[in-house]
Amino acid sequence: MNPEQLSAAVVDALSALVGEGALDLPDGVPAEVTVERPRQKGHGDYATNVAMKLAKGASVDGAPTNPRALGELLASRLRQTEGVADVEVAGPGFLNITVEAGAQGRVAAEIVAAGAAYGHSEVLAGQKINVEFISANPTGPLHLGHTRWAVLGDAIGRVLSAAGAEVTREFYINDRGVQMDHFANSIIAAALGEPTPPDGYAGAYIDDLAKQVEAAQPGIFELPPDERRAAVRAVGYDIQLREQQKQLETFNTHFDVWFSEQSLHASGSVPDTLQHLKDLGHVYESDGALWMRTTDFGDDKDRVLIKSDGELTYFASDTAYYLNKRARGFDHCIYLLGADHHGYVNRLRAMAACVGDDPDQTLDVMIGQLVKILSGGEELKLSKRAGTIVTLDELAEEIGVDALRYSLARYPADSPLVLDVAEITKASADNPVYYVQYGHARTCRMMENAADLGMQVRTDPSAGSGQRYDPTLLTHERDRELLRALAEFPRVVAGAAELREPHRVARYLEDTTSVFNKWYDTKECRMLPSGDDPVAPVNEARLVLVVAARTVLANGLDLLGVSAPERM
Template sequence: MNPEQLSETIVDALASLVADGAITLPDGVPTQVTVERPRQKGHGDYATNVALQLAKKAGTNPRAFADLVAERLRAADGIAEVEVAGPGFLNVTVEAGAQGQVAADVVAAGAAYGRTGTLAGQSINIEFISANPTGPLHLGHTRWAVLGDAIARVLQAAGAEVAREFYINDRGNQMDLFGASLEAAALGRPIPDDGYQGGYIADLAAAIVAEQPGIVDLPEGERLRAFREAGYALQLAEQQRQLDGFNTHFDVWFSERDLHADESHGSVADTLRDLKDNGHLFEADGALWMRTTDFGDDKDRVLIRSNGELTYFASDTAYYLNKRARGFDHCIYLLGADHHGYVGRLRAMAACVGDDPELTLDVMIGQLVKIMRDGEELRLSKRAGTIVTLNELMDEIGVDALRYSLARYPADSPLTLDVAEITKASSDNPVYYVQYAHARTCRMMENATDVGMSLPGEAFDPSLLDHELDGRLLRALADYPRVVASAAELREPHRVSRYLEDTAAVFNRWYDTKECRMLPQGDEPVTATNEARLVLVQAVRTVLANGLDLLGVSAPERM
């Protein structure tokens, strides 16, 4: 019996009490109740505070309410014992058979175990990298690549339809400087002082000339534009290749240029016309403004400056509306630590265009990451000059170690990682610890095959998983769907990594306990208990693999 099943059992008990007239619930019987694992040993398998929540509405005290519910639960299938504790808490112990059935349920569900429908019907856009196509992806992009992708994965596991979006900053003066830098490198001239200085510029320029030898003979203005566009295409393709190698795949690569290409529906010009018609814009000091202070912003925002130039906020507004027009119910933004001021203005903007930002917008601000090696911070790249690149981080640390280490902390936590610590093959290293636990389950399954054991199928007897540590491990497995749903709702994939570490710890303790041996010893025959524990090991293997997949981390069969 898992927490969701126990919740349903408690709801049924409440419904029967209402039907019999034993209690009255003016607001009706809840569709679900909160069930948690108790913190203290001896307080049962699960606990609920449903009596404390509903007693007042029922016109009675929590203890009396809890006694009524406990009486009904004791008669329910799969319940071994119910204790009323303190002011009205219910501590529930389930029967070994009901508890052990969790293992079979996990094995039967396989890769689908942990997936729920809590967010079914929601269409969510998550934009988590916004980069110029003018250079390599760097450490900041790396953290967002991990967190954004992991958030997308848990949202999908909770039933939402999710689109991962990369916003390409391919418009503006930086693109011309990029073109001028490539042109200068190809012609053997000094790079402009305000241009791009990294060694990768020379590599790109050489690649462009190799592909288009005649480019150097073009007229000056045309030549710069040609270098700019050719460099853009090559650098964007390189960013895509890097992210694919980092196990982060985007569904949409959105070009900023598309917002300014013409005055069609969804363009910046079209957006400004609509906002003006709705009365949210005004002119002052020769500029065009959005009246965002009407919706809680600290000041009104300029859309068109007095010199006629569009601001980034104008593009932000058109881009948000573009997403909504594409059918997304909810838009999630992952922004860097220097974007705190964007939260209020984006929420006000959403309100200005007629949306409720509580329902349609989620702006997450991430903090900076430092990578240390030999006591010093990594700062410089061999090819980019002033940044640590994603490619070099993957080479230095490895995809799994880097992804897991970045995923196991909340986005708003400043983070310092030591290369030696996150790459060492030791139980002190969380990613190694979890992956090794998965590899151990694989080895155990192989050993079972070697002695002629196989999953028992319908012959599985869940009541044989009756050791205290069997129960702890089963409760941990049963908790996994709740952890995934919570990670999705709160946009906190680090909950999955911490769950995996806790579950691996329970499994390792179970593994080291003689009374929980899975394999027969010596000439002992294979028993039904051995086979029951084989199902349990396969269930652990399934949950560890599923959880690692939500973080974009591999589940190796050997370490």
């Protein structure tokens, strides 16, 4: 049995007691209850504090009760549940539940049967969620500042999808504004052998771009100045955007939509947005500028939409973009922003309120902290191509995609992070990504050894004699400990999705790999028969357990965008 099945059993027991009139709950029977693995051995397979949660105001047989008395009543009913071996009431009212070996062992077969779908759920089914991350200018290679979001944004999208949500990963292309002219001028200067212009872009990549632009449109640098700038801007933009897309695909980060900021203006969305805000009464004019009254909704100051010189602000585009997302049917919009964007949290929430939304329901703004990469004791700062900051490609080449992704994914977004190249690339159990990947490779090797002996993965407990999977044979405490760990995976994934914290998956994988390794090192839990002994049903039962462990480790690594190697 897994925690979700036990939670349902507890709810059913409460419902039965209420239905019989033995128990009265003032707030009714909860839809679900928390069932967790106990921290201490000897406290059963699972534990719940439901009696302590519900005792206040409850009555048993018409009389007020207390947590322990309610626990005893509930325990007596739960002991009648199929698959439950015993329920003990401990302390002030905790229920420690021991599951029958057969019921616990069936978890392994269920995992194997589910395969790549194990860990998926429907907890967020029906929700349409937009995850916007990176959102870089198309004026240069992606760099270290984008790398953390490339990992976390993609991983958040993966766990949300696994939890049943309809997810769109979106890259907002900042392709409007003077930086695009600076970009074009820099390419032109490089092509003509002139110095980089003020506010321009430098680095070897600009020289490369100049050559690519010329190859794409011969004679482009001989056009009249204004025509040349527009043409170079368009061609250079297209080449650099495709380069960013290639970088991210190589880094195993996928986007469903690449949304152009310029398209908002070309389509008329921004003027429509301004008129909508005027109709709602949340804008005003002052000092020749147009302002949004965001202070009405918690912002520290009102925000300018149109400057006194008539120029539109980025905030005008941001507002139009948010409304565009909502018009496309997204129930919830997640923004992943850098450490220098703390001020955006309240202003984006106020903006959502100004257009008539409840930001608690439609908006989630995450702020990520900076990452430092050390190599040889020195911080990596300089780029061979960009000239100023190390690029994503260079990081992936030096560290490796798997090592870099896993190392960035295993920490909360708001934690400042320092990673040492030597530490995150070494082939050692001290390196978390190596530890988990090696655990997966070990399960694959065990499966190969089992196949060499003719062992088969049998998962049907009702099959005929000699073909049956017998879950009751997985009785050793290490067997049960591993089964409990594997059974937790769906809940971990659902929690990671609801909290937008994929690092929970990484930490779970490390803990579960540790449990698996302890099981592997236990002589009494051998999967293969000893010496020349024939294959016994217990050996094949443990083979199912190994396949279940492999499934969980592979599925978890996939949620982080990290490979699950079969050999290391």
